[in-house]
Amino acid sequence: MTTAHDLAARFGPALDTRPETLHEAAQDFGHLVRAEPLGVLRPRSAAEIAALLEFAGPRGIPVSVRGGGHSMYGQGQAGGGIVLDLRALNRVGPVADGQVTVQAGALWREVLAATLPHGRTPPVLTDYLGAGVGGVLSAGGLGGAGHRHGLVADQVLELEVVTGAGEHRVCSPDRDPELFHCVLAGLGQCAVLVAVTLRLVPAPTRIRRYCLYYADLTRYLTDQRRLAEEQRFAYLEGQARPAGAQGWQYMIEAVAPHAGTYPPDDATLLDGLAHDPAAVETEDLEHGEFARRVDTDEEVLRATGEWHHPHPWLNLLLPQDSAESVVRAVLADPAFADLRDTGLVLLYPLLSDRLRAPLFRRPPGRVLYLLALLRTGEPGSPEKAAAMVAANRAAYELARAQGAVAYPVNALPMTDADWRDHYGSAWPALADAKRRHDPHLVLARGHGMRF
Ligand SMILES: Cc1cc2nc3c(=O)[nH]c(=O)nc-3n(C[C@H](O)[C@H](O)[C@H](O)COP(=O)(O)OP(=O)(O)OC[C@H]3O[C@@H](n4cnc5c(N)ncnc54)[C@H](O)[C@@H]3O)c2cc1C
Known part of the structure; x- marks a missing residue:
């Protein structure tokens, strides 16, 4: 030994x-x-x-x-x-020819800080920019531009990796594609990402952010699907929020680029939607300010100490057909009652044909919804934390029985059978790649x- x-x-x-x-x-x-x-x-x-x-x-x-x-x-x-x-492997740049090569230990905020001065951005960013480049790419990476551009991992042009066997290799969709496709969204099973070349797109200077409120989940999901399919907005996310004693309301968060002198046409963008017209909120922001919006939350949570409390988070990808019934069941579940006090519930659509990394698992159908149940536990209460993880497990089983899959960045114990089920027909190829690399x-x- x-x-x-x-x-x-x-x-x-x-x-x-x-x-x-x-x-x-x-x-x-x-x-x-x-x-x-x-x-x-x-x-x-x-x-x-x-x-x-x-x-x-x-x-x-x-x-x-x-x-x-x-x-x-x-x-x-x-x-x-x-x-x-x-973290010491965190070099970013230079930015040239619409792309940038970054080392995998860089954080996404470091990537954006290097690209924005060139008027460029990765096409998709996660909400939080404090996660690592390698960590997000090994999960896949979901964000508000996903309904247009797919995963963060779908923006990768080339990878430099060291395989589990200690081989230093470079791969891309054309060069050693088998290795390339088992690393992206591959949960770090086959190789360590060392550096990544990312596609960049022009960044808007300003954006207009719309918050549209719904009392009715059916209408919310219908409009979310419509907005995803029509691609009216550059960014599309949304939340379920506590309303009243037991109820919930829903909020579409949508963003349109803004050229300053030519602001977006609100009437055209919001035409035909079923939100409450009296409750529309809009705000104009610098693009970078919007991209870094969660940094402020992080500062507050670090100051209160909650950043260091337990985070039994659960992310599920729901098929369109059962999204409504799963969301209703989870939000009514007493085991998730604390979502009302310490939680954030994200609920937004993605289009399956935009999500290209083969190892990224998604439910059947063209439209799917991310349901993220982001709760904070109490420090020093292992029993409560265990109960929250058990509730995650029950919600996962309930959703899976209706066609959902996990987005595997969760506080969720998974068995061997769960993993095989998760990867489905991709499991033999992953297992083969694992044994080789x-x-x-x-x-x-x-x-x-x-x-
Ligand atoms: C506040 C917050 C907000 C978030 N928001 C989003 C979001 O909007 N969208 C989204 O998709 N995710 C989101 N996440 C989840 C996050 O993307 C994942 O948890 C991600 O894996 C974190 O990466 P990390 O490097 O910070 O974590 P780590 O714990 O350092 O890494 C996570 C795992 O990634 C793998 N990994 C990391 N680096 C490498 C590498 N170089 N090579 C190979 N494998 C590697 C390893 O398996 C490691 O166990 C959020 C997380 C937090 C805490």
């Missing part, structure tokens, strides 16, 4: 084994599970990542990658193994997938 001593002998002082480092690497944004590694390595090159994997593989030492550290349920932890902290099965065990 490999010990910390063997690792120290091989990697010397580069292996950080200080108690405070191991304590930090044993947790994540979810604050629900802990697994302490033997050490943390902070590579500065692909060669250093390859050297670790060549050593760890034959010895069966688990290796997990940590970028932004926003896993919910130990996905980025490596109990008894090594955490590769990629990570033959000792050491990478990304924190997701709980077994091959």
